[in-house]
Amino acid sequence: MTIAPDAVQREVHWYLAMRDAVQSLDDTVPGKFEITKEGIVHDMMAPSGPHELTTLRLRKRLEKVMPEELAAHTGAPDVEDEPQGILRLPDIMLIAEADMEIQGSFDPHTLIAAIEVVSRSNPDNDWVGKMRDYPLLGVPVYAIFDPRTGTGAVLSDIHQTAAGPxxxxxxxxxxxxxxxxxxxxxxxEGLPLYA
Structure with missing residues (x-):
């Protein structure tokens, strides 16, 4: 199936409008905004102590075993694929420091892995939405840590399906x-659970 250039332009225009809306709300509305194929995702809750402690412990453990030129980066900027219409902000991004020397969003194709700690308030964002979006972005490895259940999963080996990558x-x-x-x-060992 071939998508008409006008349809692609409409999708990009729609995505840019959503991105502008998200950027205008970022400093005025609490929570975190991301853009998926289905629209804007707003996680209204600030991350809890167990969420942040999990992120911190994972980052420290990874940086102990990774080469010095790589980072287990937390925080901004986000990863964006404008043609796909997706903007995500992983809890941890494994990325080469050299690939961080840019202005604006990180290129998702430079990520070695994206790691998410499941949010108590919106677990489907991590288990469903990001499981769909990260292979679309070309992120080769996606790891999920779920403090609700003390379980997780590591996903890899992107392949094409009828529904996309x-x-x-x-x-x-x-x-x-x-x-x-x-x-x-x-x-x-020792990763906290939600109470």
Whole structure:
């Protein structure tokens, strides 16, 4: 199926309008905004202590085992694929420091992995939306840590399906086990759970 150039332009125009709306709301409305194929996702809740502690412990553990030129980056900027109409802000991005030396959003194709700590207020964003969007963006590895259940999964090996790119491999784990993300194995011992 070929998409007409006018349809592509309308989609890009629609995406740019959503991005402008998100940017105008970012400093005035609490929470985090992302853009998916289905529209704007707004996580109204500020991350909780267990969410932030999980993110911190994962970042520290990964940076101990990764080469010095790589980072387990948390925070801004986001990753964006304008033609796909997707803007995401992973909790942790494994990326080369050299690929961070840019203005604006990171190119999602430079990410080694995206890591999410499931939000208590919107778990489907991590388990459904991002599981769909990260392979569309070309992120080779997606790891999910779920403090609600003390479980998670590492997804990899993007392949084409009738519904678009999807991850072919899924390795589930429970907290306490070692987990491999990309080329690096870390412990999940001591990661907090939501009360």
């Amino acid at each position: 999807r991850y072919a491999m899924r390795k589930d784990f429970v907290y306490g086990e070692d987990v491999t993300i990309g080329d690096w194995t870390i412990s999940t």
